[in-house]
Amino acid sequence: LGAWIASGVDHIWSGRDHVSFVLMLLLVAVLVRAGGAWTTRAPLATLRHTAAIVTAFTLAHSLSLIAASLGWIRLPSRLVESLIAFSILYTAIENILRPDVRWRFAQTFAFGLVHGLGFASVLEELLPPDHVIGPLLGFNLGVELGQLVIVAIALPLAWLLAHQLGATRYRRQIMPAVSAVIGLLAVKWLIERVFGLTLGSFWGM
Template sequence: MDEKKTELVFTLDTLSLIELLPQIDLNKNWVLEKSEIEKERHHIEELITEGLTLDKDNTEQTPKVETMKLVKKENKEFLSTTMTFPAFSAGNTIIYNDGFYFNDTGTNYVDLISASYMGQSSEAVLQGKERTWTILLTEVQQEQGQDQTTQPEPGTEQPQPKAAQPVEQTSTSSWFSFFKLGMLHIITGYDHLLFLFALLLRKQTLKQYISIVTSFTLAHSITLSLAVLGWITLPSRFVEATIAFSICYVALENIFRKEIRHRWSITFLFGLIHGLGFASILKEMEIAKSHLAVALINFNLGIEAVQLAIVLLLLPLLTYLFKLKISRRFIQIGSLIIFILGAIWLVERIFS
């Protein structure tokens, strides 16, 4: 947002776009091509402008679609649509609504928002039923409460800074939205969950289990932070393939190794790669450096909360299982299934 206009760039993966508008895939090959965008531009514009709305002081603003272009991020294709709205100024309340997949209760759709105004920035995450983000553009450079503003006392002058800043007024605070994003990311990250389950499936001491979980947490926290900060970058194909390989490796250990003593070490090494996988979603947001630490910490806490809950749920069940005579057979069959799933993902990620 600036003094002349408001520019909104909405980027959605092409597979989701085809899912929402099947008729735009004219040759039915599940690939959105430039010629198809040109022919079906009106329908795509209609979908996006109806799915997204931007209100100023409770009045819906009319967008103008400027450009549509295909962009590639890592190994996925996206359609990036640029729209312009009238300019906003200090004192305006802006309401951003996202209606995509709103009625789909099973969707994992997430909208990552980065907004900037007069040199100040703000971020938000919309997911589930929370699809509205409200900000108040204000020249008062101090945090405001959810439903109140700070007024100067009578007889005193309020200093006016040079730049205004957006103050979030969302129903869900920004830190909690990143916490929930971390939770969603691990819950829907079936490869990460399968790796964790494979690590726990072999009988070990409580001390060994604690060392495994701790080393995995430390490792992925390190690379998650370094990747989001831009200090480490590896091709996503390599990262995703290595994550699948880690599942296969641990599953084979469960089947063929008679004794497992130092699993924490291999867990730490593979955990470094898993951290790069966790970082992918945060790297898509252009988070200001001043806000990055809070977003990163809460995103990671969300991951750890789910991970800890899973471990606490599984250990009593596994402890009971290990007491049964068929426990060895169960471990072998379970590990074989895990290996097959990991191998399928490995082949897909290498050759797709």
């Protein structure tokens, strides 16, 4: 079981698209808009809000990962990978233009279903045909543990930036800059996956 957990951790850490999507979610989690002005959420409120968003993503990709691994869902890998890139691009644009979306929880759940299918396509190549449940649970647990480490590192950094720079400056400078960089990477990934091209690498991405 330990090897499958390690495999799940390694996949989420090496999956630049999945990490990018989680970062897009965390960027806006530290802010709240009250009375027309942006403020930094209190630490506990940030944790509660982040927990809700991450839970939506976790529940969704766990459901689709299990369903796809058991053969209940079948989608072309190219389509799934293209939709994953689209989810990152859409969220990045939303962070730049309108980050205080009311439907972020439902949106995260929907995109999480797509990311789970991406996890399943990797796991499908590794699963032994006669022993699925144990490796599936171990891999999924590893993905969750790896995701928690990403959140544990990135969320405090985002909160400290918003707190030190001020929520308004963070919203107008940091969020658009980071979202734009990741959004451009998502455009590259989307073009490559839709058209089957290789556009070269940018810092290995």
